[in-house]
Amino acid sequence: MSSALTTLRRDFGGDVIEPDGTEYESASRSVLASGSPAHVLRPKTVRDVQAGVRFAASAGLVLSVRGGGHGFAGFGTNDGGVVIDLSNLAEADLIDAERHLVRIGGGATWGQVAAALGPHGLAISSGDTKSVGVGGLTLTGGIGWKVRKYGLALDNVVAAEIVTASGEVVQASMEENPELFWAIRGGGGNFGIVTAFEFVAHPTTDVFYGKIAFPASEAAVVLQGWADYLRTAPEELTSTVDFANPFAGGAEAPVEIHVAFDGDDPQLAARAIDPILRLGTMIYDDVALEPYADTLANGATPPPGIQFAARSAFADKKSVPEVLQILAETKASERSPFIAVRSLGGAVSRVPGDATAYAHRQAELMFVTTAAGPKAVIEAARPVLEALWSRLAPHVNGAYANFLASATEEDVASIYPAQTYKRLAAVKRRYDPSNLFSRNHNVRPQ
Ligand SMILES: Cc1cc2nc3c(=O)[nH]c(=O)nc-3n(C[C@H](O)[C@H](O)[C@H](O)COP(=O)(O)OP(=O)(O)OC[C@H]3O[C@@H](n4cnc5c(N)ncnc54)[C@H](O)[C@@H]3O)c2cc1C
Numbered sequence: 194m195s196s197a198l199t200t201l202r203r204d205f206g207g208d209v210i211e212p213d214g215t216e217y218e219s220a221s222r223s224v225l226a227s228g229s230p231a232h233v234l235r236p237k238t239v240r241d242v243q244a245g246v247r248f249a250a251s252a253g254l255v256l257s258v259r260g261g262g263h264g265f266a267g268f269g270t271n272d273g274g275v276v277i278d279l280s281n282l283a284e285a286d287l288i289d290a291e292r293h294l295v296r297i298g299g300g301a302t303w304g305q306v307a308a309a310l311g312p313h314g315l316a317i318s319s320g321d322t323k324s325v326g327v328g329g330l331t332l333t334g335g336i337g338w339k340v341r342k343y344g345l346a347l348d349n350v351v352a353a354e355i356v357t358a359s360g361e362v363v364q365a366s367m368e369e370n371p372e373l374f375w376a377i378r379g380g381g382g383n384f385g386i387v388t389a390f391e392f393v394a395h396p397t398t399d400v401f402y403g404k405i406a407f408p409a410s411e412a413a414v415v416l417q418g419w420a421d422y423l424r425t426a427p428e429e430l431t432s433t434v435d436f437a438n439p440f441a442g443g444a445e446a447p448v449e450i451h452v453a454f455d456g457d458d459p460q461l462a463a464r465a466i467d468p469i470l471r472l473g474t475m476i477y478d479d480v481a482l483e484p485y486a487d488t489l490a491n492g493a494t495p496p497p498g499i500q501f502a503a504r505s506a507f508a509d510k511k512s513v514p515e516v517l518q519i520l521a522e523t524k525a526s527e528r529s530p531f532i533a534v535r536s537l538g539g540a541v542s543r544v545p546g547d548a549t550a551y552a553h554r555q556a557e558l559m560f561v562t563t564a565a566g567p568k569a570v571i572e573a574a575r576p577v578l579e580a581l582w583s584r585l586a587p588h589v590n591g592a593y594a595n596f597l598a599s600a601t602e603e604d605v606a607s608i609y610p611a612q613t614y615k616r617l618a619a620v621k622r623r624y625d626p627s628n629l630f631s632r633n634h635n636v637r638p639q
Contacts, residue, residue: 197252201234204244207281208235220278223259224324224494225501226267230257233276239354239362239388242277246386247360249275250629257632258382261302261326263492265503265598268382268632269329279328282388285309293394294351299387301327307486316397316485318343321433324492331390333381333594333608333634334551336559338402338453338488341428341539343395347378347551348544352391355384358625362388376620379550380609381594382633383617384624401454401462402488403480406447411473412436413521415448416534418472420513420558428539429455430465436524436532439564444527447476457482500571502530502564502578505596506589506607507537507556515588519581520560528577534560552613553591561596594634605634615639 194202201209210220210233220233231254234245249256255274262269262278270276279300286309288296293315297306304323310316318339320330327346335346343349352366355377363385365374376384407415419434426432435449450469454462459482466480508516523529537556546554553559562581564574592607609617618639621628626638 195252197248200251201244201248205234205236205241205248207237207241207245209233210235220276221270222497223262223264223267223269224492225263225265226270227497228257228267228270228276229272230270230274230276233278235278235281237281239356242279242282242356242386242388243360243362245275245277246356246358246629249277250358250360250627255632256629258328258386258630260300260328261324261330263322263325264329265501265596266600266634268600271632277386279386279388284389287313287315287394288391293396295392295394297327297390297392299328299389303327303330304486304489304491307489310394311484311486314396314398315394317346317349317392317394319346321488321490322492323489327390328387329382330595332377332387333379336535336537336593336595338400338431338485339395339455340541341431341536342455344540344544345551346392347549348540349392349394350378350390351393353377353387354389355387357385358627358629363624372620373624375548376550376617379552379613380617380620380636383621383630383636385630397455397485398457399482400456400485400488401452401459401466401480401482403452403478405450405452405466405469405478405480406476407450407473408476409445409447409524412448412524413518415450415473416517416521417514419450419469420517420536422468422472423536423538424510424557426468427461427465429461431455432469432536434534436520436529438524438529439531444525444529448473448524452480453488495565498567499565500568501598502571502574503561503596503598504578504582505559505561505593506585507553507591507593508558508560508589509555510557512588513557516558516560516585519584519588523581526577528574530574530578530581531563531565532560533563534558547612550609550613550617552610553593556591559593559596561593597634600634605636608634609636
């Protein structure tokens with residue numbers, strides 16, 4: 194046994210799962226990717242996380258960090274290396290009721306958070322799915338059902354506890370290590386393992402949530418009308434549009450608009466949502482008042498072998514008409530990928546562009562195209578996706594890291610404008626000079 198492994202066995206109090214272990218099959222994979230790591234470590238304490246980090250560094254093994262395991266690019270596993278799976282660090286505690294301050298473990302899921310905060314009448318704007326992790330989603334953004342009113346998930350973080358590459362525990366906030374605090378709000382898992390986040394939660398009532406559908410033939414008009422309306426709609430309203438062709442009948446699939454109105458006043462909700470009902474010939478509308486936690490979907494783990502090609506970008510106000518026209522035309526074709534367009538603006542756009550490492554503050558919309566299936570299906574979809582993205586290229590900017598299944602240099606440059614990258618690289622040099630945390634949209638130490 195290597196000395197690194199001997200030290201791990203001495204210092205690590207969590208579960209160690211290796212290829213001959215009974216749990217290995219499920220522990221070796223993340224939700225969207227397969228792998229064959231040599232060691233999957235499930236720490237139970239921060240000291241265990243420190244021991245795991247020191248082990249990976251001293252053994253010279255590739256290190257993956259897994260929060261909720263939903264990353265599209267499969268960073269949460271690897272071949273032959275170490276996975277530190279944080280799923281046992283999943284507390285979600287209200288630590289200051291007056292300030293709505295909540296401490297959340299780095300391996301918690303948003304379903305666990307919503308369930309813990311609901312009884313206190315609190316919520317944190319996060320994402321749309323229960324099983325998605327707080328860690329991955331928050332460290333690169335967090336576009337959820339209250340994003341226009343409360344900003345990105347990372348805008349609500351006030352402090353974090355981080356195990357850095359040296360195995361030290363460091364606190365980050367506006368007061369302590371502020372540059373590191375800036376970097377972890379957008380810079381992903383590049384700087385260490387966040388063992389706990391502190392968020393300021395917001396009061397919530399039940400919310401009006403549901404789907405409104407229109408015929409496929411009205412896609413272009415409905416989509417443009419939706420984007421125009423969202424520009425002046427109350428910030429309590431957050432909305433997305435889905436073209437779910439691959440799962441819902443091909444080119445004839447209806448246009449589905451999801452709406453989430455943050456509040457339980459039926460008149461205010463109707464005033465905000467009614468203009469959307471009038472965008473076209475409505476087919477159905479299932480908007481209803483429900484607890485915020487119930488708006489989050491249950492995620493599913495696809496069978497092994499299913500791959501994902503997910504790519505995202507942002508559209509600024511001036512390019513919205515062209516981008517939406519191209520997406521609507523694509524929806525009308527037989528081989529359209531799944532397309533989702535999310536409204537931004539509101540609180541997201543009021544945060545200065547350099548206040549956090551998430552730089553795309555002025556975008557009106559973020560959209561993502563996704564193809565899913567066995568390898569042959571993905572390969573067949575590639576020419577269509579490439580043609581679509583070539584058309585979009587002159588009109589779009591940036592990329593949203595949480596909806597990217599690839600991690601090329603070009604992807605990293607799309608996520609981080611040059612100034613942001615330069616500042617991140619300086620933080621990386623200080624906290625992870627040997628790039629131990631490289632399984633991410635990687636920032637190189639400079
Ligand atoms: C079904 C589904 C629905 C989604 N819905 C939304 C949505 O509504 N809004 C949105 O913004 N995004 C959404 N996403 C995207 C999601 O934010 C990303 O996939 C994100 O990476 C998932 O985080 P995770 O912790 O579950 O994933 P993981 O695969 O565990 O983590 C991804 C990477 O993040 C880093 N990381 C995770 N936790 C930590 C930690 N505690 N410390 C340090 N690094 C860490 C690591 O580098 C890790 O490899 C969705 C994804 C899926 C699959």
